[in-house]
Amino acid sequence: MNVNCERACDMMHDRLDGILSDADDTRLDAHLSSCPACDTAFAQLMDVDAGLCELRTATVLSEVSHRRHFPLRRVSRIAAGVVLAVGVGLAVRTAMVSRVDPTELHSAVHTAPRIELTAGSAERYLPIVERTDRPDVHIVWLHRMLPAGGKDGSAGDGASLQRPAGVTLEVGARETTPRV
Amino acid sequence: MVIEERAGQDLAESKPPTEYAGRNRLVQLAYRFVWDRADAEDAVQNALTLAHQKRSDLRDESKRWSWLCRIVVRQCFLLRRVEQRRTQRERSSLPAISDRRADSIASSERAELVRWAMDRLPPQQRTAITLRHLEEMPYDRIAAIMEISPSTARVHVRAAREAMRSAIMGRDRDYQLTARQRGGE
Numbered sequence: 001m002n003v004n005c006e007r008a009c010d011m012m013h014d015r016l017d018g019i020l021s022d023a024d025d026t027r028l029d030a031h032l033s034s035c036p037a038c039d040t041a042f043a044q045l046m047d048v049d050a051g052l053c054e055l056r057t058a059t060v061l062s063e064v065s066h067r068r069h070f071p072l073r074r075v076s077r078i079a080a081g082v083v084l085a086v087g088v089g090l091a092v093r094t095a096m097v098s099r100v101d102p103t104e105l106h107s108a109v110h111t112a113p114r115i116e117l118t119a120g121s122a123e124r125y126l127p128i129v130e131r132t133d134r135p136d137v138h139i140v141w142l143h144r145m146l147p148a149g150g151k152d153g154s155a156g157d158g159a160s161l162q163r164p165a166g167v168t169l170e171v172g173a174r175e176t177t178p179r180v
Numbered sequence: 181m182v183i184e185e186r187a188g189q190d191l192a193e194s195k196p197p198t199e200y201a202g203r204n205r206l207v208q209l210a211y212r213f214v215w216d217r218a219d220a221e222d223a224v225q226n227a228l229t230l231a232h233q234k235r236s237d238l239r240d241e242s243k244r245w246s247w248l249c250r251i252v253v254r255q256c257f258l259l260r261r262v263e264q265r266r267t268q269r270e271r272s273s274l275p276a277i278s279d280r281r282a283d284s285i286a287s288s289e290r291a292e293l294v295r296w297a298m299d300r301l302p303p304q305q306r307t308a309i310t311l312r313h314l315e316e317m318p319y320d321r322i323a324a325i326m327e328i329s330p331s332t333a334r335v336h337v338r339a340a341r342e343a344m345r346s347a348i349m350g351r352d353r354d355y356q357l358t359a360r361q362r363g364g365e
C-alpha cells in the first residue's frame with residue numbers, strides 16, 4: 001500500500017520516536033525512494049535529531065567541575081567561610097576538636113577530626129561544602145539562620161563539622177547569600 | 181528509593197530546599213533551558229523555595245516530582261524573559277553561522293545550530309522537545325509535567341522538530357545568499 005506525503009511525514013516522526021512498525025518502516029522507505037521532497041525533509045529531520053543528541057551529550061553537567069555555587073550579585077549577608085585546605089607553613093592545631101568561631105576572621109590550619117563552631121549566640125550554621133579544582137581543597141561556607149545539616153561530604157549538625165580525611169581546615173570569610 | 185520518590189518525600193517532610201534529594205537532577209533540567217549553570221542554580225533555588233511554600237497546594241502526592249519539574253521549567257522561562265528584556269538592545273537578529281560565541285557550549289556547529297533553533301521555539305514546543313530529546317523522558321512523563329495529554333505532548337514535539345528544521349534550513353539559505361552576494365562584490 002503506497003503512502004502519501006502527509007502520512008509519510010507522520011511516519012518519519014514515528015521513526016524518530018522509535019515506534020514505527022516494521023511494515024510501516026518498509027512503506028516509508030519505499031515512499032522516500034520515490035519522493036525527493038520527502039527524502040530531503042527526512043534527511044533534514046535526521047540532522048536535527050543528531051544535533052539534539054550532540055547537544056544532550058554536550059550539556060551534561062559535571063558535579064565537581066564547577067567552582068561557583070552562589071551568585072555574588074545577590075550578596076545579602078556575610079557568612080564565615082571555612083576553607084578546608086592542605087596548608088604548608090601555616091599554624092597547625094592538633095587537638096581532637098578544633099573550635100572555630102564563624103564570626104571571627106583568622107587564618108589557621110585545623111587538623112582535628114572534628115571542628116566545632118562557636119557562634120557566641122544561639123544561631124546555627126549550615127555548612128555548605130564547595131569543591132575546588134584541587135581535590136584536597138574544599139571550601140565550606142557557613143550560612144546563618146538556616147536549619148542544621150550539611151551536604152557534599154560534610155557531616156554536621158549545624159554546630160560542628162566532621163573534617164573529611166585528607167584535608168585540614170583554614171578559616172576565611174566571604175560575602176555570600178544564604179539559601180533557604 | 182528512586183530520586184523522584186525521595187524528592188517528593190523531602191517536600192512532604194518540609195525539608196529545607198537546600199537538602200532536597202534530586203536537586204542536582206533539577207539543576208541539570210534547568211540548565212537545558214537557560215544554558216548557564218549559575219542561572220540554572222538560581223532557577224532551581226527559586227523553584228524549590230516556591231514549592232516549599234506551596235507544598236500544601238499539591239493534592240496528589242504521587243505527582244510531586246512532575247510538579248517540581250513543572251515549577252522549575254516555569255522559573256526557567258521567567259528567568260529567560262528577564263534576561264531577554266535586559267539584553268534586548270545588544271542582541272542581533274540573526275547571528276552568522278560562522279560566529280563562535282564565547283559562551284558556546286557545544287563542540288559541534290550542528291549542535292549550536294540546534295540550540296539556536298530551540299531557543300526560538302514557543303514555550304510549549306521548547307519544553308516538549310527539551311524533555312523529550314535532552315532529558316529523554318517518555319511521553320507520559322512529559323504529559324504529567326506539562327499537564328497535557330501524551331498525544332498533545334507528541335504533537336508539540338513534532339511541531340518543534342519541524343519548526344527547527346525550517347529555521348535551520350532558512351538560516352542556511354540566508355547564509356548562502358549572503359555568501360553569494362559577497363562573492364559578487
